[in-house]
Amino acid sequence: DGGITQSPKYLFRKEGQNVTLSCEQNLNHDAMYWYRQDPGQGLRLIYYSQIVNDFQKGDIAEGYSVSREKKESFPLTVTSAQKNPTAFYLCASGPREGNGYTFGSGTRLTVV
Amino acid sequence: SQQGEEDPQALSIQEGENATMNCSYKTSINNLQWYRQNSGRGLVHLILIRSNEREKHSGRLRVTLDTSKKSSSLLITASRAADTASYFCATDRGNYGQNFVFGPGTRLSVLP
Numbered sequence: 001d002g003g004i005t006q007s008p009k010y011l012f013r014k015e016g017q018n019v020t021l022s023c024e025q026n027l028n029h030d031a032m033y034w035y036r037q038d039p040g041q042g043l044r045l046i047y048y049s050q051i052v053n054d055f056q057k058g059d060i061a062e063g064y065s066v067s068r069e070k071k072e073s074f075p076l077t078v079t080s081a082q083k084n085p086t087a088f089y090l091c092a093s094g095p096r097e098g099n100g101y102t103f104g105s106g107t108r109l110t111v112v
Numbered sequence: 113s114q115q116g117e118e119d120p121q122a123l124s125i126q127e128g129e130n131a132t133m134n135c136s137y138k139t140s141i142n143n144l145q146w147y148r149q150n151s152g153r154g155l156v157h158l159i160l161i162r163s164n165e166r167e168k169h170s171g172r173l174r175v176t177l178d179t180s181k182k183s184s185s186l187l188i189t190a191s192r193a194a195d196t197a198s199y200f201c202a203t204d205r206g207n208y209g210q211n212f213v214f215g216p217g218t219r220l221s222v223l224p
Binding site for chain 2 (some may be wrong): 058
């Protein structure tokens with residue numbers, strides 16, 4: 001089955017730690033995206049990548065980093081510079097132009 | 113700033129009734145999409161409508177687009193309890209779908 005997988009489903013981070021969220025897709029999509037969702041709110045774009053080895057900052061990139069070394073994978077690192085990281089993180093992929101995204105099931109990150 | 117914004121923020125209806133949600137946006141677009149999100153899950157793509165289209169149907173869903181008013185509507189006919197979810201519109205930034213901006217969503221409750 002083609003799809004997009006995010007792991008882990010739940011993640012707890014201590015103050016000052018970096019954590020990495022995994023996103024893998026086997027849909028052969030060129031583009032991949034990371035969004036952050038806070039309770040009762042819409043999605044805000046963190047980073048996106050249209051092609052391997054290239055990525056662009058979204059609207060709220062500060063405190064986050066990404067890599068795109070393989071077409072299938074787009075991991076997101078939440079660094080200690082992100083002061084309010086507790087949120088629901090959603091990864092998506094899609095064809096390079098137009099059409100709909102396919103979303104993963106999300107990672108809920110909590111700072112403890 | 114958000115490109116798309118849904119209205120109303122929350123909507124409660126009885127099973128069998130129709131539900132209408134609206135989306136307004138600020139700048140010119142090429143595509144507009146509607147997504148559904150069940151609580152704590154990823155988003156599911158419902159419909160994409162292009163700027164040269166005025167109406168699209170998919171099963172019980174009907175989407176309209178009025179580019180002169182910069183608005184779209186999503187109509188769900190004969191609603192079911194399983195339609196209970198948040199619904200989001202997503203608009204591109206006029207850049208042929210390089211990335212989409214999501215509104216805060218409409219929370220739909222369908223009561224049995």
